[in-house]
Amino acid sequence: xxxxxxxxxxxxxxxxxxxxxxxxxxxxxxxxxxxxxxxxxxxxxxxxxxxxxxxxxxxxxxxxxxxxxxxxxxxxxxxxxxxxxxxxxxxxxxxxxxxxxxxxxxxxxxxxxxxxxxxxxxxxxxxxxxxxxxxxxxxxxxxxxxxxxxxxxxxxxxxxxxxxxxxxxxxxxxxxxxxxxxxxxxxxxxxxxxxxxxxxxxxxxxxxxxxxxxxxxxxxxxxxxxxxxxxxxxxxxxxxxxxxxxxxxxxxxxxxxxxxxxxxxxxxxxxxxxxxxxxxxxxxxxxxxxxxxxxxxxxxxxxxxxxxxxxxxxxxxxxxxxxxxxxxxxxxxxxxxxxxxxxxxxxxxxxxxxxxxx
Numbered sequence: 486x487x488x489x490x491x492x493x494x495x496x497x498x499x500x501x502x503x504x505x506x507x508x509x510x511x512x513x514x515x516x517x518x519x520x521x522x523x524x525x526x527x528x529x530x531x532x533x534x535x536x537x538x539x540x541x542x543x544x545x546x547x548x549x550x551x552x553x554x555x556x557x558x559x560x561x562x563x564x565x566x567x568x569x570x571x572x573x574x575x576x577x578x579x580x581x582x583x584x585x586x587x588x589x590x591x592x593x594x595x596x597x598x599x600x601x602x603x604x605x606x607x608x609x610x611x612x613x614x615x616x617x618x619x620x621x622x623x624x625x626x627x628x629x630x631x632x633x634x635x636x637x638x639x640x641x642x643x644x645x646x647x648x649x650x651x652x653x654x655x656x657x658x659x660x661x662x663x664x665x666x667x668x669x670x671x672x673x674x675x676x677x678x679x680x681x682x683x684x685x686x687x688x689x690x691x692x693x694x695x696x697x698x699x700x701x702x703x704x705x706x707x708x709x710x711x712x713x714x715x716x717x718x719x720x721x722x723x724x725x726x727x728x729x730x731x732x733x734x735x736x737x738x739x740x741x742x743x744x745x746x747x748x749x750x751x752x753x754x755x756x757x758x759x760x761x762x763x764x765x766x767x768x769x770x771x772x773x774x775x776x777x778x779x780x781x782x783x784x785x786x787x788x789x790x791x792x793x794x795x796x797x798x799x800x801x802x803x804x805x806x807x808x809x810x811x812x813x814x815x816x817x818x819x820x821x822x823x824x825x826x827x828x829x830x831x832x833x834x835x836x837x838x839x840x841x842x843x
Contacts, residue, residue: 493519493656493667493676500660511620514571514595515644515658518618519676521565522648522656525558525602525616526669529650555579558601558616571595573623574630576797578766583630583797594626595643596635598766603647604732613651615734619770620644632797635765639790645770647734655679657738659777664741685778686744689807693728693736694748701752705785705817709748733762737771737805741778746806748814750785760784760802764794768803781811785818 491499497512559579566572567584570591575584578600586592597620604614620643624634646658654669656676666680692713699707713725728745730736736747751760762768772782772789782789782805792801804814 490677490679493658493678496665496667496678497660500662510571510593510595511644511660513569514566514593514597514620515646515660517566517569517571518562518597518599518646519656521558521562522616522654523669523674523676524561524565525554526648526650526654526671528554528557528561529614530671551579552602552605555602555605562597562599562601562616562618566597569593572597573626573628574634575599576635576765577601578763578798583632583635586629592627592629594623596621596623596630598635598770600763600766603734603767604730606731612730612732613649613735613738614732615647615649615738617647617734617767617770618645619766619773635797636794638793639764639769639772642769642773642790645773647737647770647774649734649738651735655738657683657741657774659774661777664774664778683741683778685741685775685780685807687779687807687809689744689746689810690723691726691728691743691745692748692806692810693730693740693745695729695731696727698752698754701754703750703752703785703818704821705814706748706750706752708817708821709814733767733771737774740780740806741774744807746804746810746814748804749802750804751802758800760800762800762803764789764792764799764801765797768801771803772805775805779808780806781808783811783815785815 494516497515501507501509501512556579559577563575563584566575567586568590571593572586572595573592574596576598577584597618599616599618601616602614603617621637621641622643623630644660646656649655656667658665663682665678666683667676668679669676694710712720716724739745740747749761768789775782776790784792784802785804789803804811
């Protein structure tokens with residue numbers, strides 16, 4: 486294998502050769518993140534043998550019950566990245582405020598935002614979970630970052646990726662020149678390049694959505710899902726399959742590799758929130774990868790990567806996947822209104838299954 490495939494380190498060195506002025510700090514930071522992912526993968530593989538399953542009785546800034554491994558994964562990300570002098574600041578789903586780098590360590594020119602363990606509710610039932618990360622340039626290198634420094638649109642990302650911990654551990658990475666997949670060889674402790682310049686299929690017959698929230702959906706979402714469910718007899722003229730894993734990383738990886746569309750749109754379940762998923766360390770890095778692979782990502786009304794953040798833990802509606810499906814859903818949002826849909830029978834709504842136009 487050593488002679489047949491590039492390691493992550495070799496890949497990053499080759500990428501850097503196209504940028505002779507690069508300092509190597511970005512490469513080193515990515516390798517530090519990869520080390521955290523290796524450590525998390527090993528902890529997950531031991532499962533109950535290491536007494537790391539279950540909740541710890543605390544609630545994070547999101548109002549979610551923390552799992553033991555949420556905290557372990559968060560600590561591993563910090564431990565592997567805080568000391569190297571590449572970062573001016575870190576922000577995590579598990580922390581209210583940006584993490585203050587200890588005074589004995591130098592400050593660098595990058596910012597790291599991350600979800601240390603996405604889908605942690607799946608741990609106890611042994612389903613795939615993951616880690617998501619996004620790298621930004623610090624507005625001022627060498628000094629401690631403030632909250633405002635992290636509030637950059639996704640277009641400013643210099644790299645993003647995720648690790649998925651499943652039957653094998655994969656690191657999916659983009660440095661802005663396509664999407665590449667690395668598989669962890671546990672016996673060597675090394676990531677090897679196994680898929681180069683990954684490109685998404687342009688069409689699909691799969692969609693992913695949590696249908697338990699149906700009664701809270703906006704009309705545009707109802708319209709899209711009902712048309713898919715109508716199958717070959719409906720306006721789409723073909724049958725669709727519906728998926729839902731409750732792990733953003735698992736959903737994203739399936740869609741990147743075989744196509745599909747994912748919807749976690751804004752709804753009326755909690756009108757005070759513009760969505761469920763977090764912009765800086767969930768939606769932006771996934772949207773970056775999806776676009777690099779030829780897909781699209783939207784809030785329903787605008788491109789995700791163009792959203793100007795206003796809060797470290799800001800939530801948004803998030804729809805991504807095959808470009809033609811994302812564009813269709815965006816169009817439906819512009820063609821329908823946003824009134825609440827409680828007690829509404831979608832079969833008789835605008836362009837529903839029994840609408841005269843169908």
